[in-house]
Amino acid sequence: NVMTKRDLMVVDLIANNNWERPIYFSITVGNSPKAYFWLNDYFRLEGMAYRFVPVKYESGTGIDYGKVDTEIMYENLMSKFSYGNMELPEVYLDETNRRLSYNLRTIFGRLANEFIVEGDNEKAVEVLDFAMEKMPAEKFGYNYFVFGIIDSYYKAGATDKARELTNAFADHLDAELDYFSAFDREDRKRAANEWRTNLQFYQMLLQNVQVHDQDSVQEFYQRFQLAAQPFGNGRG
Structure with a gap:
């Protein structure tokens, strides 16, 4: 393992600070423990920055580091x-x-x-x-x-607000997929990343509805099927 100048600076800062002044790490530093010098278990989220504290927290899943204050x-x-x-x-x-x-x-x-x-x-x-x-x-x-x-x-x-935002998102996806469905076969292949992402987002919306809103599942599933129909099995 190699310690960079950045790593040495962090070690020196922690060793000599004596908790006299707060130490913060921006949430945009990186998306791995290595980016934060493996200090993420000692982070407290206070906004757009993590505060390094002498208390160990259990880090969340993914990149949800630290404890929310x-x-x-x-x-x-x-x-x-x-x-x-x-x-x-x-x-x-x-x-x-x-x-x-x-x-x-x-x-x-x-x-x-x-x-x-x-x-x-x-x-x-x-x-x-x-x-x-x-x-x-x-x-x-x-x-x-x-x-x-x-x-x-x-x-x-707040189910009504969740439904409103879900349907607005679906409206956006409907418009995007309708646009791509008008492409000929070759153009649709070239745009595959875009319309497949839209289909994936639609599936994620459907999964959310299935988990949280049983009253809307059938209607939303039919809506998804209608939007996805022109793209067959996902190959366009």
Whole structure:
């Protein structure tokens, strides 16, 4: 194993800090324990950064590192952070800023889920509503990071809001798949990655409905079948 200058800097910082000042790691540093020098079990999520603390937590699955501090994180996300009017239609966002919304949607979802675990569904829904207000799908798009918001709405008991967002996402996928279905065979092959991703997202929506909303399963399944029909077995 090789220690880089970056690794040596982290070791020196921890060894000499003596807990006199807080040490934070940005959530955008990386997506593996190695990126965080394997300190992820000692992280406390407070917003867009992990605070390194002398307490060991059990890290969650995937890249959900550390323990969510609901009190601090709620105050940061809901009151202290400035979002620069990014939700307004006239405010232009370049690709870098749009990608930032992926991280924001993720941390809002984590905060909401932690409130659900604590039994505070009302606050969870408040957080999710605020996230969708600041990052409306009409501007920030329907992507993988919307699924966490939908799932949290369901878990918090806000079924109507989960259904509304699910159907809006499905409307978007219907339009995309309808567009690709008009392609001839060769063009459809060239666009396979795009329409297969749309079908995968549709399947994920269906699975979410099957888990959380039995009353809507049959109708949504028929909708999915209709959208997927032009693409046969997924080969186009």
